[in-house]
Amino acid sequence: MAIRGKEIPVDISLDINGRSEPLSVDPGVTLLDALRERLGVTGRRRKAATAASAAPARCTSTVSQCSPALPSLAATVRRPVTTVEGLSTGDELHPVQRAFVDQDALQCGFCTSGQIMSAVAAVREDVSDVREFMSGNLCRCSAYPNIIAAIKQASEQAAADTRRADATV
Amino acid sequence: MRPFELTRAATVQDALESTGAFLAGGTTLVDLMKLDVLTPPCVLDINDLPLRGISTSDGMRFGALERMADVAAHPGVYPAISKALVLSASQQLRNMASIGGNLMQRTRCSYFRDVTMPCNRRVPGSGCPAIGGTNRMHAILGTSDACVATHASDVAVALVALDAEVVLTSADGTRTLPLRDFYRVPGSTPEVENDLRAGELITEVYVPRLDWAATSTYVKVRDRQSYEFALCSAAVALDVRDGRILDARVAVGGGVATVPWRLTAVEAALQGAQLTEEAFADAASVAAEGAHPLSGNEFKTTLLTRTIVRALLELTEGSHR
Numbered sequence: 001m002a003i004r005g006k007e008i009p010v011d012i013s014l015d016i017n018g019r020s021e022p023l024s025v026d027p028g029v030t031l032l033d034a035l036r037e038r039l040g041v042t043g044r045r046r047k048a049a050t051a052a053s054a055a056p057a058r059c060t061s062t063v064s065q066c067s068p069a070l071p072s073l074a075a076t077v078r079r080p081v082t083t084v085e086g087l088s089t090g091d092e093l094h095p096v097q098r099a100f101v102d103q104d105a106l107q108c109g110f111c112t113s114g115q116i117m118s119a120v121a122a123v124r125e126d127v128s129d130v131r132e133f134m135s136g137n138l139c140r141c142s143a144y145p146n147i148i149a150a151i152k153q154a155s156e157q158a159a160a161d162t163r164r165a166d167a168t169v
Numbered sequence: 170m171r172p173f174e175l176t177r178a179a180t181v182q183d184a185l186e187s188t189g190a191f192l193a194g195g196t197t198l199v200d201l202m203k204l205d206v207l208t209p210p211c212v213l214d215i216n217d218l219p220l221r222g223i224s225t226s227d228g229m230r231f232g233a234l235e236r237m238a239d240v241a242a243h244p245g246v247y248p249a250i251s252k253a254l255v256l257s258a259s260q261q262l263r264n265m266a267s268i269g270g271n272l273m274q275r276t277r278c279s280y281f282r283d284v285t286m287p288c289n290r291r292v293p294g295s296g297c298p299a300i301g302g303t304n305r306m307h308a309i310l311g312t313s314d315a316c317v318a319t320h321a322s323d324v325a326v327a328l329v330a331l332d333a334e335v336v337l338t339s340a341d342g343t344r345t346l347p348l349r350d351f352y353r354v355p356g357s358t359p360e361v362e363n364d365l366r367a368g369e370l371i372t373e374v375y376v377p378r379l380d381w382a383a384t385s386t387y388v389k390v391r392d393r394q395s396y397e398f399a400l401c402s403a404a405v406a407l408d409v410r411d412g413r414i415l416d417a418r419v420a421v422g423g424g425v426a427t428v429p430w431r432l433t434a435v436e437a438a439l440q441g442a443q444l445t446e447e448a449f450a451d452a453a454s455v456a457a458e459g460a461h462p463l464s465g466n467e468f469k470t471t472l473l474t475r476t477i478v479r480a481l482l483e484l485t486e487g488s489h490r
């Protein structure tokens with residue numbers, strides 16, 4: 001019989017959307033499960049709903065985009081995490097969320113929160129090959145052309161904002 | 170996923186004394202634990218170890234825990250290496266996955282990943298359903314009667330082409346091994362994939378300086394343009410002077426070989442060759458010597474030579490007649 005390891009819960013503290021969340025998790029709990037099932041992100045999900053229809057919580061680290069759909073274990077996460085719920089300030093949408101609405105960059109919305117988080121990273125890192133950068137985010141409705149258009153809009157806006165800021169210095 | 174114990178290593182010494190499975194980015198390990206293919210009772214998170222740093226001053230050194238995305242984006246990394254990394258997996262995965270973990274990734278053979286199926290690599294002696302089954306994604310080079318699975322790393326192909334070495338540390342000390350000798354073809358023991366000993370840690374990858382490696386590239390042919398493993402891939406570096414090839418480095422892999430596959434015969438055939446498609450095709454024609462195509466992947470012998478030719482054409486674009 002295979003030897004089974006003992007499941008010893010690990011005490012961790014996750015930095016989610018600027019708030020520190022202490023948590024005791026079994027080692028096998030993924031970041032996604034910790035977010036959705038343990039930290040009760042329902043309120044935040046409602047906010048995501050205003051932004052871009054009802055969508056499961058997807059997240060990205062603020063340092064760089066990671067994928068909670070992949071099995072990152074909650075107990076191994078060291079960096080602050082931003083979810084789609086942490087993007088908007090009050091009722092004001094993040095420019096990338098705004099661009100998704102303007103460009104109609106979703107159909108069913110299932111993939112949208114993940115698309116938006118990757119798009120935020122693409123705009124911030126000013127990537128040259130947007131399609132390659134975004135290829136880890138699948139969209140079953142194939143809203144790809146509009147997603148690319150939204151990223152283009154947000155990138156152009158970010159560039160204009162930088163120019164304006166430079167001009168006023 | 171089976172229950173397991175998780176600990177964090179604070180020092181390399183901690184890691185060497187542990188019997189836990191090393192966890193870096195977890196994109197292979199946790200994936201296979203979820204499928205019950207790997208069932209380690211203890212997992213050791215090694216991400217706090219000081220195995221970081223990218224240096225390109227004399228040759229190249231990458232700490233084993235450097236992320237694929239960071240190495241790919243680092244200025245001065247030989248093009249074949251950065252291209253192989255950028256064409257691997259997706260941005261999210263590249264942000265998480267480490268170089269050390271990449272070299273240790275397990276095969277994507279779907280029978281290996283399905284614990285309800287026999288598989289010599291997973292359960293030695295249980296048989297290989299791929300040989301008489303679905304084998305379009307399997308290898309034609311370096312195969313055996315026991316296993317025909319590919320090694321799917323892209324960057325390992327570029328590293329083997331450029332004579333990279335892995336630095337390995339154990340309680341007994343540190344040793345350095347050419348990456349090419351690190352991997353084992355399946356033979357009669359497909360469960361032994363490489364030369365890493367129990368408790369040994371990859372600490373660094375070293376690529377010796379090669380002045381003409383700036384003229385290098387990586388071509389990956391696949392069913393989708395992105396976020397897909399290779400059907401075939403080739404890493405090529407060329408030393409071109411006065412319209413002729415003085416020296417070449419060629420390796421193939423991805424979907425064609427059981428380990429990253431250096432092609433010294435093609436390199437020799439390229440020496441002195443002119444920069445024409447015919448000369449490239451001539452040299453590449455020896456690539457599939459000794460290949461054993463399977464029922465579902467005969468097309469790969471042609472694909473193999475064409476992939477090499479395409480890499481050569483890309484590298485010499487503008488200079489061939």
Ligand SMILES: Cc1cc2nc3c(=O)[nH]c(=O)nc-3n(C[C@H](O)[C@H](O)[C@H](O)COP(=O)(O)OP(=O)(O)OC[C@H]3O[C@@H](n4cnc5c(N)ncnc54)[C@H](O)[C@@H]3O)c2cc1C
Binds near residue numbers: 396
């Ligand atoms: C959807 C998907 C698509 C992918 N596509 C590609 C692709 O196109 N091309 C490609 O090349 N790869 C691809 N990969 C594989 C991916 O690159 C690897 O999973 C990744 O590089 C592994 O690195 P990691 O740090 O996550 O390793 P982990 O999962 O943490 O570890 C992998 C293995 O290596 C061991 N290990 C880790 N670090 C060390 C060390 N320093 N010393 C000794 N042993 C160590 C671990 O114990 C484990 O056995 C893909 C993976 C996924 C999930």
Ligand code: SF4
Binds near residue numbers: 289291296300
């Ligand atoms: S090819 Fe290798 S890994 Fe795949 S089923 Fe056969 S023995 Fe297992």
Ligand code: FES
Binds near residue numbers: 106111139140
């Ligand atoms: S909008 Fe439906 S999956 Fe992307």
